[in-house]
Amino acid sequence: MPVVVYRPLERRHGNFFDASYRSILNRPGWKHRLGKVHAQARRALPRSDEGWKELDSSMSSDALLMNVFCCPGVLESRALALKLGFEVGRLDRTEIDMKLGTLLAESKLTETDFQNQRPEIVESYRDLREVFDGEFLPRLNGQYVSYQLIRNVLAAHHLGMSFCVLVDARRPDLIEAWFAVMKCVRLADLRTRCKVLTWQELAELLPDKLQVFLDRKYGIVSPGRPPSPCGPGIE
DSSP: OOOOBOOOOSSOOTTSOHHHHHHHHHOHHHHHHTTOBOTTHHHHSOOOSSOOBGGGBTTOHHHHHHHHHTSTTGGGOHHHHHHHTOOTTOOBOOTTSEEETTEEEEEOSSOSSSOOBOHHHHTTSTTHHHHBOTTTSOEETTEESSHHHHHHHHHHHHHTOEEEEEEOTTOHHHHHHHHHHHTTBOOHHHHHTEEEEEHHHHHTTSOHHHHHHHHHHHOOOOTTOOOOOOSTTOO
């Protein structure tokens, strides 16, 4: 599938909302994330002396995540905090995509699925049998389906935290995959701490200029609104 990649400028980046990008550059922990090398650059992208980074790609779900949550003022939004269930004003980038206070979050944009994994890996996880009814966890060709969801729900259980998956409303297959895993969770309290939200549901709670950016770049708009048309001559 064709993909657009952007070369960063001194204080701007085509893959980022300007205000979000400035905030990222001003926070060493966030800025460090910009340096992660694109795993498929050599095989799938044009040659570059500087080397392509993962967040240079228009298909990066992490770039979308950081465009939203690194934007000034977003983490102070009590409406957004209530929607997601996190403490206002706290953000940390981790291997799990993002940690907001007591909330773990997984971001999806163009990914095909939540990845599959070999049984010997998944079944070695702590508390797997306590948390999940393993007999009903979805499998394909002997592997566990939606491995990332299983892993992250277990992390939320172990840490006593909540977990949220952020997906595009135009991807009902990912939402179905979420519910296929969640119906296997044994613990009622843990089920209430786990949720799935769409980027479209969050969009209506974001600053107006950021909403315009998400509409024009990703076609993401609040529920009930059509995305802006795109094509030659439209900016």
